[in-house]
Amino acid sequence: MKKLSFETKLVHADRKLNKPEHGAVHSSTNNSVLFEFDDVADLEAVFQGKKVGHVYSRSSSSTVVSLQTVLNDLEGGVGAVCFSTGMAAISAMFFSLLRTGDHIIVSQFLFGNTRSFMETLKGFGIQISFVDVSRADHIQAAVKKNTRLLFCESIANPVTQVADLKTIGNICEHNGIIFALDNTMTPSALLDANSVKASLLITSLTKYVAGHGSVLGGVLVDMGSFDWTEYQNISEHYKVSDTAQWGLTQIKKRGLRDMGATLAPEAAAQVAIGLETMTMRLHKTCNNALALAQFLSALPQVKTVHYPGLPEHPQHQRATELFTSGMCGGILSFTLADKVDLRTFLNDLELVISATHLGDTRTLALPVATTIFYENGLEERIKMGIDESLIRLSVGIENIEDLQNDFSQAFKKQSLQ
Structure with missing residues (x-):
């Protein structure tokens, strides 16, 4: 073969x-915690690293x-x-x-x-x-x-x-x-x-x-x-x-x-x-992430988008050389225009989930500065390039049009308020 x-x-x-x-x-x-040995010499040998085996499930x-x-x-x-x-x-x-x-x-x-x-x-x-x-x-x-x-x-x-x-x-x-x-x-x-x-x-x-x-x-x-x-x-x-x-x-x-x-x-x-399905999920996720990054980049309500798959990303060329088929992962982040309220915008999303986690089948959104980087303080966040209005997206495997429509309706609500 x-x-x-x-x-x-x-x-x-x-x-x-x-x-x-x-x-x-x-x-x-x-689920056994312990393992039986017919010969105590074998138990001793596994403990001493002379033989391969299981003695207690905390170790293996x-x-x-x-x-x-x-x-x-x-x-x-x-x-x-x-x-x-x-x-x-x-x-x-x-x-x-x-x-x-x-x-x-x-x-x-x-x-x-x-x-x-x-x-x-x-x-x-x-x-x-x-x-x-x-x-x-x-x-x-x-x-x-x-x-x-x-x-x-x-x-x-x-x-x-x-x-x-x-x-x-x-x-x-x-x-x-x-x-x-x-x-x-x-x-x-x-x-x-x-x-x-x-x-x-x-x-x-x-x-x-x-x-x-x-x-x-x-x-x-x-x-x-x-x-x-x-x-x-x-x-x-x-x-x-x-x-x-x-x-x-x-x-x-x-x-x-x-x-x-x-x-x-x-x-x-x-x-x-x-x-078993990691590659299939990742391919869909990476394609969605690139499409969503391009979509957000074109919106007037979005100030900046960070995603290695975008040509304007500082390490775009490096990413295309390092990662298989130029797939640049499922994480992207973006900052909102000054007139858009971050919390209201996230609350207005109907499909995208506000949650901490990444790599999920579902698309997740998170305000970064006030959650996962809150303990680092403003000075450290500045060094890391984290804007106070930064939103992180972990892109999932949903239909890309459904995701784009969800962002569109949330932005539309902002303009009506």
């Missing part, structure tokens, strides 16, 4: 890779491992570990791999919750440089002797700045720095993380992977490009025979086992089913 397309791999990955029992096409949901279960196998295969990594949420994956990575006195480079455009977590890291003695990751010169200038890791998002939420991923990958490779990439906005159907030399890939499974706003989850994939034998923060306990697994082993032990942010088997099974 010829090599399968990505879309077909998604549909058949669980069945092909995990070979579920009894001819099932989905891996079973195993067959259902979650099945999902990890599929996600790792799709990304082309050397191993994956799932968590209860995307934020759990992010925090586990940092706490597992960093020590007091380490320096990290972080995008200045980080999503609000991730940005607030950086303040927690500072409290543990981690030095942080916030950098415009769309600028190669800014990235290079931030590198120090004690820089251990660079963390950014492929497309920033909500102003959609596109990081200079290829330059970041080269800089990190040259300086022995871990390149940790959050690709929640551009999962494997949109971005080949190996092509930008990412070391670790973090994805919120809650968003486009699961896709229906019904389950939480996160995953970290080791792409196999970083030499862990040169990383000084790996504990002797986790230097297993396969050196490519050193980083992931430490994250599994310290970040998952010790911190306990386990993905439940029921959630893993739900994510796996959602994953």
Whole structure:
């Protein structure tokens, strides 16, 4: 058989890779917390990392491992570990791999919750440089002797700045720095993380992977490009025979086992089913997002629109080169003309939902400054390029004319008031 397309791999990955029992096409949901061993020596060997197996579901279960196998295969990594949420994956990575006195480079455009977590890291003695990751010169200038890791998002939420991923990958490779990439906005159907030399890939499974706003989850994939034998923060306990697994082993032990942010088997099974239609949903979402961005750009009630698919976007050319078929994701944001009242406008939308979340099948709208970036304060929001009247849209898979009609009727109500 010829090599399968990505879309077909998604549909058949669980069945092909995990070979579920009894001819099932989905891996079973195993809710057992404990696992029996006929030979105590096998139990000891699994505890000591000499054999692969399950001893306690906080650390691993067959259902979650099945999902990890599929996600790792799709990304082309050397191993994956799932968590209860995307934020759990992010925090586990940092706490597992960093020590007091380490320096990290972080995008200045980080999503609000991730940005607030950086303040927690500072409290543990981690030095942080916030950098415009769309600028190669800014990235290079931030590198120090004690820089251990660079963390950014492929497309920033909500102003959609596109990081200079290829330059970041080269800089990190040259300086022995871990390149940790959050690709929640551009999962494997949109971005080949190996092509930008990412070391670790973090994805919120809650968003486009699961896709229906019904389950939480996160995953970290080791792409196999970083030499862990040169990383000084790996504990002797986790230097297993396969050196490519050193980083992931430490994250599994310290970040998952010790911190306990386990993905439940029921959630893993739900994510796996959602994953099968990810490409189909993303294609529809990206097409809708571009059409909606173009539609809003032409309206007098809209001041500015931020979407990488628009030619006037500062990183438009980069986005078309990085992302599959030039699909630039399902997030866009826009500011309203001064005469349009933000809250009234959002309340007048009849189809679009006012809610926090993204990657859903439904289109969602959110006032940014007063919600997800409220804690950051006005000064920080200005640095991030967030206008006080900015609205973020997570575009869904509805008929595009229905979406455009909804915005049109809401704007019309504004002009009548």
